[in-house]
Amino acid sequence: MNTFGTRLKITTFGESHGKAIGCVIDGFPAGVRIDEAFLQSELDKRKPGTSKFSTQRKESDKAEILSGTFEGFSMGTPIAVVIFNENQHSKDYDNIKDLFRPSHGDLSYFAKYGIRDYRGGGRASARESAARVAAGAFAQMLLAEFNISVKSGVFAIGKVQSELESKDFDFEFADKSEVFALDKALEASFKEQITQALRTKDSVGAAVFTRISGVKAGLGEPLYDKLDSKFAHALMGINAVKAVEIGAGIRSSQSFGSQNNDRIKDQQFLSNHAGGILAGISSGADIELRTYFKPTPSIFLAQETMDKFGNNAICELKGRHDPCVGVRGSVICSAMARLVIADALMLNANASLARLKKAYE
Template structure:
């Protein structure tokens, strides 16, 4: 495997580069008969596309998806679904200054070290533009999960040192409305305004800043996940850490849980009525996962993103010969990646869960 595919039964393979003709994805394993809502797929891509606000890159891409196969009369056929997203606004000349110079904290050097060749135009395959293909496939995963009663919601909960309070509502539709009402995609309006002002000031300084995205999965049944190497939280962690600029993943109580005693951290189960399918717990420090398998409670996790590596300041670096050099960022770049990454986090979570739903159908009579 060359690291371009993800999933076992609900499986994707992405292709393309940032400054190539197009990017795309082949989704194999989607069950036949699923109604494919093209408008929904496009709406998901619109949340990730560049040029959508003053706090994102000003590259202009419509990210209009073309479905090439696997769908007939609005339904999946059970055969591979191929989707193509043309690149429309490449400015390869913006990267002429780093043909032989490595950008600090980018993948330039390691691609050279691994392959002996690299596409210097926006990072080529290492560019976050590749994630548009994941969002397209993730949208289909979300449509599949809807049939299972599973919903996924993520939003920005931190930018730099600005942190949003815990959500007061459990209504997904209400939270989506609050999140999409602002350009930073934080479901707390007051915090969102503070975040937007801060990101804009960082942008004007020619600098960048990181942030955090929190995600909750509602309606997930007990029993998803494998007991040893394919634990549900392990697959979620791999999915999130595969996203560009992600430097951290924690689920449930995460690192804060290390400060608690067992008597404080244990989630005490409540007696369930006969008609209930699964039990609930008083607290949810486990984040909805026990022993690598979902327990029916909300699955909760957080994802930490580093500051975007390209800044509009002179920086010391080296060239391909190992000699000292200087470089300054050019082109169009995000001052903070998290507003556009919310839908990517949801997409990767959806792909993991869709895969495990299908895998779980074969484990017992």
Template sequence: MNTFGRAFRLTTFGESHGPAVGAVVDGCPAGLEICEGDIQAELDRRRPGQGAVTSKRSEPDRVEILSGVFEGKTTGMPVAMLVRNVDVDSSSYEPIKDLLRPGHADYGYLAKYGFRDYRGGGRSSGRETVGRVMGGAIAKKLLSRAGIGVYAHTVSIHDVKAGEVTLEDVIKNPYTNRVRCADLSAVRAMEDAIMRAKQEGDSVGGIVEVIATGVPAGLGSPVFGKLDADLAGALMGIGAVKGVEIGLGFRSAELRGSEMNDEFYVDGEVKTRTNRAGGILGGISTGMPIVCRVAVKPTPSISIPQRTINVKEMKDAIIEVKGRHDPSIVPRIVPVVEAMVALVLADHMVLSGKMGPRL
């Protein structure tokens, strides 16, 4: 499947080392003001080549809107977008094309299709997320019309954890540093953790939190189509993500009901005194901020020798992955996490009838 969503749909296409990657958004209401600059701003947060803590692959990631926008507004037709791959170098993959890279999707692709694009993993590469970010940019612009904001930030890298932060910190501070952390006092230690791993030919993972504000109560369904289930599926659909929690998540298993429950009160509208459920109860939004966290694994491409097999000769082998890779994918996954949450919320807003065929 290369299409995501039911009413607000995103299709992505292209490979890491092919000529281009792109996306098509269908179901966006007509009349939304959008331009390449809106999409470019999100792509710039995701693109590689932004310093020592990211891959040295230097891609400008310049977006071209091919259809679905006229005189600065969406027409209601599919919005097609393209980003051309510029800095492609597949030479480092030739020597290991028959070796399965530990931690990668190589064997899964081979088992399913009997064939794979070994140049950077093809569709399994993190470069596929360019299309998600483009689609997410349109979703975020649409949601902003309804007063909904989606903000993600790094809360840990390896064993370095950020401290308590405010929503204002989450909205502003990740734009000011390379690790996308809202706690500015933790930035240096996070950078150091990434650089130590890089110098040792290794990599590190971390945790990213995302907060959606202004989401109205009533989105989602009580059985199938639960909002939290759709969010979990969307976030788990990001290649490097190995875990998702909503609200207190796994911490809730350690609590009593009296500690976990969010008590209600009225302040012009129904609210809860706490938000341990993360803004969703029974699969339906409560009107409180939606809070999710994702566990991001260490980048699997490392230069430390690892044991594997040569699938052509079907025998044991040693692999050392060369090339340009992120010592930590955490900073660059922040806008991707925002994009996936925005896509889910936009889909549910359109499904609910809160966003019609035109604005």
């Protein structure tokens, strides 16, 4: 499936070493001011080659809007965005064209389709995520009309994890940090974890925290399309993500109800173990999400594998790869969270007869 969303839908297209990647956004309401500078700034955060802590593939990731806008505003028609690939080194993959790289999608894609684009992983490459970031930027333009903000940053790399409470995470510092560190005191340690992985031709995992502020109570579809399940769906769909927590997450399974319940006093919650979602519907508290990325499977150590003919083989990679995919993954987490909330806003517009009538007054 290449399409995400219910009312606000995005479809992405393209491969890592193809001519271009991009997205089509359908269901975006007319009249939203389009901020192209913001769109590009989001892509610039995610783009490769910006520091020694990411892949050295050099891409400008310049977004071109092909349709759906006029004189600086959305038209209510499909918005198409294309990002042309500029710096593919496809020959780097010639030696593994018949091999299944360990922990990549090579084997599973080949099992499903009987064919795969071995150049950088093709459609399964994290390169595709630039299109999601572009779509998420448009979603934020809509959310800004409702004073909703979505911010993400890194709170752990490898075994180095911040002990700060989520309320103390520093998003302003994360915006300036090369590794989007939410804990200023740990930025150097985070960088050292990545540098050590690079030094040993290895990679390292990371964890990302996302906070969504300004969401009023009442968003989300109960039962089979709960807001928390939509977030899990969106975030688990990001390359290399292996776990997602909402609010207290697994810690709630280790506590008593008297400890985990969010009590209410003076019209506000005294805690936020629920992470801003109750019964699949937003409670009005900040929505808090944690996303866990595995180490980048592309490492430069010789590894046992097999080829597509079933023969044992040794995989030795060349090319340019992220030593810690979770760093740039934080930008993608924000994008997907924005798409979920924007979709929920639009779905909620006709949740009651009163709201429907108001739209036609």
